Amino acid sequence: MKYPVFEPDFGEAEIAAVTSAMRRGEISGIFGKSIAEFEGAFAGYCGAAHGVAVSNGTVALQLAARVAGVGPGDEVLVSACTNIASALAVYYNGGITVPVDACAKTWNLDLNLLETLITPKTKAIVVVHFLGNPVDMPRLMDVANRYGLKVIEDCAEAHGAEWKGQKVGSFGHLACFSFLSNKVITTGEGGMVLTQDAQMADEMRYLRSLAFGKVRFYHEVPGYNFRLTAMQAAMGVVQTARLEEVIEKKIDLYRRYQARLSSIPGIQLVQEPLEGRHVHWMVGLRLGPKFGVSRDRLRDHLATKGIDTRTFFCPMNQQPFLRRQAGHRDAVCPVADALWEDGVYLPSTTSLTDADLDYIAGQIRSAA
Numbered sequence: 001m002k003y004p005v006f007e008p009d010f011g012e013a014e015i016a017a018v019t020s021a022m023r024r025g026e027i028s029g030i031f032g033k034s035i036a037e038f039e040g041a042f043a044g045y046c047g048a049a050h051g052v053a054v055s056n057g058t059v060a061l062q063l064a065a066r067v068a069g070v071g072p073g074d075e076v077l078v079s080a081c082t083n084i085a086s087a088l089a090v091y092y093n094g095g096i097t098v099p100v101d102a103c104a105k106t107w108n109l110d111l112n113l114l115e116t117l118i119t120p121k122t123k124a125i126v127v128v129h130f131l132g133n134p135v136d137m138p139r140l141m142d143v144a145n146r147y148g149l150k151v152i153e154d155c156a157e158a159h160g161a162e163w164k165g166q167k168v169g170s171f172g173h174l175a176c177f178s179f180l181s182n183k184v185i186t187t188g189e190g191g192m193v194l195t196q197d198a199q200m201a202d203e204m205r206y207l208r209s210l211a212f213g214k215v216r217f218y219h220e221v222p223g224y225n226f227r228l229t230a231m232q233a234a235m236g237v238v239q240t241a242r243l244e245e246v247i248e249k250k251i252d253l254y255r256r257y258q259a260r261l262s263s264i265p266g267i268q269l270v271q272e273p274l275e276g277r278h279v280h281w282m283v284g285l286r287l288g289p290k291f292g293v294s295r296d297r298l299r300d301h302l303a304t305k306g307i308d309t310r311t312f313f314c315p316m317n318q319q320p321f322l323r324r325q326a327g328h329r330d331a332v333c334p335v336a337d338a339l340w341e342d343g344v345y346l347p348s349t350t351s352l353t354d355a356d357l358d359y360i361a362g363q364i365r366s367a368a
């Protein structure tokens with residue numbers, strides 16, 4: 001494809017950081033300074049007291065759910081419109097995912113539904129800042145605190161997003177990030193859990209590295225090998241320093257798309273928060289009935305013109321293995337179902353020029 005959905009933004013500084021970590025012998029996830037440096041820099045940027053680097057965003061969520069106390073039979077409210085990783089975190093801890101339908105305008109979870117879904121079994125909420133759009137976290141935390149629920153923010157798509165000037169990842173009891181190659185910043189693969197709670201951070205550090213005890217090789221509890229390598233952390237330090245620059249480019253890309261797409265009948269763009277900063281990880285849109293063809297027809301047309309696209313996520317209420325799980329609760333999620341049918345995201349590489357966007361928007365217009 002001439003226009004892939006995304007290409008990562010890194011250069012000589014990242015390459016130099018990785019090679020210099022290698023020259024210092026910092027390659028595994030145990031020795032050297034790069035991991036602590038990355039954790040400190042990224043947590044500091046987000047306004048969290050502690051960062052615990054791990055191998056990817058999926059295991060970050062699994063670890064966070066474990067220290068949040070999610071266990072067998074516990075129900076956890078999860079944004080219906082998300083990557084399966086948000087629900088796997090619950091599943092691998094024995095909990096039951098209860099999907100929360102999306103809001104038709106923000107595409108994030110519908111905050112009005114939270115209280116209707118809480119039962120005595122509810123233990124926690126996994127809230128996703130979808131495509132980089134920040135959820136109204138003070139409102140969500142208010143509900144969680146009233147019911148004594150733990151909150152895990154899934155910030156995999158939302159590095160640097162803000163609600164009233166405060167960064168996502170600093171609101172919940174725990175917050176998880178991904179540094180996969182298509183994310184706002186990347187370490188190839190990688191993840192981090194943030195928390196303000198020193199005890200939870202210590203527990204996660206212990207669990208991520210096989211739960212080694214004071215007596216080496218004597219284990220009180222089952223741990224994991226969720227370690228990030230120091231080489232990746234060295235790349236993460238450089239990427240973190242560049243994060244604001246990348247976000248500015250992402251927002252600029254979105255504005256340039258918006259100028260070209262908003263006048264096309266049937267195209268619906270996301271409602272951005274007045275009180276927040278949407279970082280536009282990917283440029284998404286929904287196709288309404290006024291657009292002449294279906295979303296899949298549009299994707300097929302764009303593919304023939306060298307333009308790669310992705311659908312939004314298949315919602316958690318439709319996932320076969322979750323539906324088969326003992327204790328499964330049926331959930332009705334018409335908005336998340338519709339997003340799966342009519343949502344699409346476009347090439348979102350920040351180096352796309354105005355001419356590239358003219359071409360892509362022109363092809364969308366001609367498909368309608």
Ligand SMILES: Cc1ncc(COP(=O)(O)O)c(C=O)c1O
Nearest residue numbers: 056057058083085156178179180
């Ligand atoms: C919302 C969300 N959560 C979690 C993940 C999982 O992160 P990773 O791929 O690093 O495991 C992703 C995507 O990769 C995601 O988009």
